[in-house]
Amino acid sequence: MDASSPLTFAIIGFIVGLIVGLGSYRLFSKSQREAASMRQKLLEREHQIAEMKNSVGSHLTGIYQRLSNIRDEANQLELQLKEDAEEWDIRDAAIQPSLDLSGINSTSEQQAQADTAAPATPRDYADGKGGTLSEDFGLKSNEVATPQPPRY
Numbered sequence: 001m002d003a004s005s006p007l008t009f010a011i012i013g014f015i016v017g018l019i020v021g022l023g024s025y026r027l028f029s030k031s032q033r034e035a036a037s038m039r040q041k042l043l044e045r046e047h048q049i050a051e052m053k054n055s056v057g058s059h060l061t062g063i064y065q066r067l068s069n070i071r072d073e074a075n076q077l078e079l080q081l082k083e084d085a086e087e088w089d090i091r092d093a094a095i096q097p098s099l100d101l102s103g104i105n106s107t108s109e110q111q112a113q114a115d116t117a118a119p120a121t122p123r124d125y126a127d128g129k130g131g132t133l134s135e136d137f138g139l140k141s142n143e144v145a146t147p148q149p150p151r152y
Contacts, residue, residue: 084090
């Protein structure tokens, strides 16, 4: 066989074509695999993001429900405070500045009695306006023994 024969060129061309074809297939298939791998990672990440959104959404829903429960309990406590204040006839705004006690009926007789009643002088203080201890408290022997209420 001659080196310049068409059959030799055909065989060499076939072998070169086969090598080039295998090389290009390998090169392009590698990029296809990388692209498929990237698509798979993208789908996994999207799935993770969707799960995270669902978990955050359920977490926020739980927080909203707890907050709603706290508000309901606070409203019940405020209602109970109003009822107790009405029962005990408490209207002092300094004691309860944020509590609306406008619905409580007032009786002027109870307020008048509270204003006119002066506190009694303790038994171990001297009578009068000085308010100091009596120097001879308990030393007087000529006092009639009157029953005294117990001291606490």
